[in-house]
Amino acid sequence: MAKPFPLNPKHPERICWGCDRYCAADALQCGNGSGRTQHPAETQGEDWYIYWGIEPEPERPNIAKKQSR
Secondary structure: OOOOOOOOOHHHHHHHOOOOOOOEEEOOOOOOOOOOOOHHHHHHOOHHHHHHOOEEOOOOOOEEOOOOO
């Protein structure tokens, strides 16, 4: 996760979430002609990150905390 990943973006349908480019849904740069990747909040609800074991950053609660490797 190189760029900050929002937990509940305002308009997730406007962006492809398949890579760190976060392209506009109508201007995909890395795809092979396929459609955009949906944000997990679109398919699993607003509390999706709790079930995935992801914690928000303390300073920015709408951003996923970076995982240590």
